[in-house]
Amino acid sequence: MKSTYNFNAGPAALPxxxxxxxxxxxxxxxxxxxxxxxxSHRSKEYERVQDNASxxxxxxxxxxxxxxxxxxxxGASLQFSAIPLNFLPExxxxxxxxxxxxxEKALKEAKKIGHTxxxxxxxxxxxxxIPQELELSNEPAYLxxxxxxxxxxxxxxxxxxxxxxxPLIADMSSDMLSRKIEIEDFSLxxxxxxxxxxxxxxxxxxxxxxxLEHCPPDIPTMLNYQTYAKNKSLYNTPxxxxxxxxxxxxxxxxENGGLATLEKNNREKASLLYETIDSSEGFYSGTSSTESxxxxxxxxxxxxxxxxxxxxxxxxxHGFVGLNGHRLVGGCRASIYNAVPLDSCYALAxxxxxxxxxx
Numbered sequence: 001m002k003s004t005y006n007f008n009a010g011p012a013a014l015p016x017x018x019x020x021x022x023x024x025x026x027x028x029x030x031x032x033x034x035x036x037x038x039x040s041h042r043s044k045e046y047e048r049v050q051d052n053a054s055x056x057x058x059x060x061x062x063x064x065x066x067x068x069x070x071x072x073x074x075g076a077s078l079q080f081s082a083i084p085l086n087f088l089p090e091x092x093x094x095x096x097x098x099x100x101x102x103x104e105k106a107l108k109e110a111k112k113i114g115h116t117x118x119x120x121x122x123x124x125x126x127x128x129x130i131p132q133e134l135e136l137s138n139e140p141a142y143l144x145x146x147x148x149x150x151x152x153x154x155x156x157x158x159x160x161x162x163x164x165x166x167p168l169i170a171d172m173s174s175d176m177l178s179r180k181i182e183i184e185d186f187s188l189x190x191x192x193x194x195x196x197x198x199x200x201x202x203x204x205x206x207x208x209x210x211x212l213e214h215c216p217p218d219i220p221t222m223l224n225y226q227t228y229a230k231n232k233s234l235y236n237t238p239x240x241x242x243x244x245x246x247x248x249x250x251x252x253x254x255e256n257g258g259l260a261t262l263e264k265n266n267r268e269k270a271s272l273l274y275e276t277i278d279s280s281e282g283f284y285s286g287t288s289s290t291e292s293x294x295x296x297x298x299x300x301x302x303x304x305x306x307x308x309x310x311x312x313x314x315x316x317x318h319g320f321v322g323l324n325g326h327r328l329v330g331g332c333r334a335s336i337y338n339a340v341p342l343d344s345c346y347a348l349a350x351x352x353x354x355x356x357x358x359x
Contacts, residue, residue, distance in 0.1 A: 050071070071243055119137070153299030174296050285302075
């Protein structure tokens, strides 16, 4: 098989051990004689899969009993609408921290539903940093932020400290389960699975039970968080195969040292690539401020567009996949989520050094 180093931004790399186990069980899951995709979502066999995924998330992320874990569809983008529909009542103002395209999209949807306010922004700096300033509006309904920015390569290292009565809500699509966080600092977390958690198709929502009490009854059923909480995420047919794959990824995380090990590995991978960039004497240049650098998405450029094009072409010929920067900003990007091995980052660093040596 051709050697491929997968640095795709999402859908992203999955652990090989997970793919191998799924392959083994593909035609006959748990002795049923059927694929997990063929099981009824009301069957005991599938119920065990979903319960396992829920319990493992709670265990690995140290989620207290005061929170619910929900499995939804529509990706993070549907959450952009669900959040204000549920938690932006008349007379309140939704506050948003703008750190990139995804937070802009979240704000755009909230504006359709109620009053909004930009509490902080680094847009004037082309989103190269995480803004430290924070100015909340009067009567804030919540503060929403995007914890890691895949396009611009920035990440919150320290989250805002808010009064107890202001919910902190975070889109963690690209760094949930990549490092330890204090769950109780947040009222709601959500993540599309296709970065660190599994394949596309399922969105993980972690929500404080007390916040569920604020969901209004007159919004669409499938956008009401209480629908999922009351029905164990089984109100309608869930994305069963995606949740099955999520459960396998979570088992892999547990078997390989849990969050502490993942965080250590992710920091090592990021440090290796940033060191390669910083020691290149300007041949490569990082696009994010040093203090805001992401440990998930390493973004960089070369000295000209012609060099970027040539670098990406030669990298592809050597088996490096997914190094193109996002179409909005160009350049290069190495997405180094949980399942990307350290060896792949070593191989990329060596390739970058050899490519530079030609010039």
